[in-house]
Amino acid sequence: MAGARAIGSLPVPNVQELAKTCNGPDEHIPERYIRPEASSEEVISNYHGEAIPIIDLNKLLSPQSSEECVKLRSACQYWGFFQLINHGVPDEVIANLKRDIVDFFSQPLDAKKEYTQLPNSLEGYGQALVFSEDQKLDWADMLYLQVHPSDSRDLRFWPTSPASFRRSLDAYSSETKSLALCLFEFMAKAVGAKPESLLGIFEEQPRGLRMTYYPPCLQSDKVMGISPHSDVVGLTLLLQVNDVQGLQIKKDGKWLSVDAPNGAFIVNIGDTLEILSNGKFRSVEHRAVINPNKERISASLFHYPCENMVIRPLTEFVKDGKVNYRSISYLDFMTQFFTQQLDGKNRLEMLKLE
Numbered sequence: 001m002a003g004a005r006a007i008g009s010l011p012v013p014n015v016q017e018l019a020k021t022c023n024g025p026d027e028h029i030p031e032r033y034i035r036p037e038a039s040s041e042e043v044i045s046n047y048h049g050e051a052i053p054i055i056d057l058n059k060l061l062s063p064q065s066s067e068e069c070v071k072l073r074s075a076c077q078y079w080g081f082f083q084l085i086n087h088g089v090p091d092e093v094i095a096n097l098k099r100d101i102v103d104f105f106s107q108p109l110d111a112k113k114e115y116t117q118l119p120n121s122l123e124g125y126g127q128a129l130v131f132s133e134d135q136k137l138d139w140a141d142m143l144y145l146q147v148h149p150s151d152s153r154d155l156r157f158w159p160t161s162p163a164s165f166r167r168s169l170d171a172y173s174s175e176t177k178s179l180a181l182c183l184f185e186f187m188a189k190a191v192g193a194k195p196e197s198l199l200g201i202f203e204e205q206p207r208g209l210r211m212t213y214y215p216p217c218l219q220s221d222k223v224m225g226i227s228p229h230s231d232v233v234g235l236t237l238l239l240q241v242n243d244v245q246g247l248q249i250k251k252d253g254k255w256l257s258v259d260a261p262n263g264a265f266i267v268n269i270g271d272t273l274e275i276l277s278n279g280k281f282r283s284v285e286h287r288a289v290i291n292p293n294k295e296r297i298s299a300s301l302f303h304y305p306c307e308n309m310v311i312r313p314l315t316e317f318v319k320d321g322k323v324n325y326r327s328i329s330y331l332d333f334m335t336q337f338f339t340q341q342l343d344g345k346n347r348l349e350m351l352k353l354e
């Protein structure tokens, strides 16, 4: 993870294996995985009749794009999340990646263990964000890889089985390369800033792919797939790898379930982009819940800013002269994220100016 390479996670049990041993309705689940908040907070399936906005990239690219631009502005300002359709990434590239991710996680533990994270590194097979022995744990395993730039790839963690996995990862990385930059242009334009405002910052495009495996749990209301957090990065493109839903976003204090249909990306704004845009774009808290009967797999492609930058509101987004966030070096910001518990909103709140 750019800037966070020296930060690892404490080793914890493999959840896919653990789930096999406690798959009955009354089976004992280890205390560290029990999350009372999983069932105590209200979950809604729509927000005043609405789901997250659907943005059509073809429409944005067409000469009559103004209506879609208005939708994009509202998506960035009020939702922090949207579904992206007609995104131009070939179906075959996505299908190949999905197939190989599924095949990777379905192998026996020994085959996956070859790619286990090393101390002080987040890359590889294991967990993220485990800092203490008393911390509550998520009901998930992950494989995290830095995919771009290509010279940042650490091939020790790139599985050779399934045999086509490396090729699929490479194709996915190159086919998604220009997508975020294109979105950055439309997003800036949608709020009245120069379209190129964000391009310099993301031009090197450090990107990491987090593939997350959520085993089923018959007592799914007791465990949490991924704890509530906001993404620290600029932008995330989320792909639901199999057909099982589980993503929820915070909306007015309630958890709204988000569907990620086949063929669409779920795009979400991260903390870095909220600050750069002086709060015009929102980074929204989200979590993933567990299905009682079916495994779930997702793949989050994180877009990081350039490594040596200071994150601060860009003048293009501070038209009225009021700067809403303190500056912070990108490395400090990442270190805060990777060394604290998932308290995303507080981290951002701390930088807010009155």
Ligand SMILES: O=C(O)CCC(=O)C(=O)O
Pocket (backbone or CB within 6 Å): 210, 212, 226, 231, 238, 246, 247, 286, 287, 288, 297, 298, 299, 300
């Ligand atoms: O699996 C999901 O739906 C969410 C994953 C996520 O939030 C993340 O990888 O940051």
Ligand SMILES: [Fe+2]
Pocket (backbone or CB within 6 Å): 229, 230, 231, 286
């Ligand atoms: Fe996330």
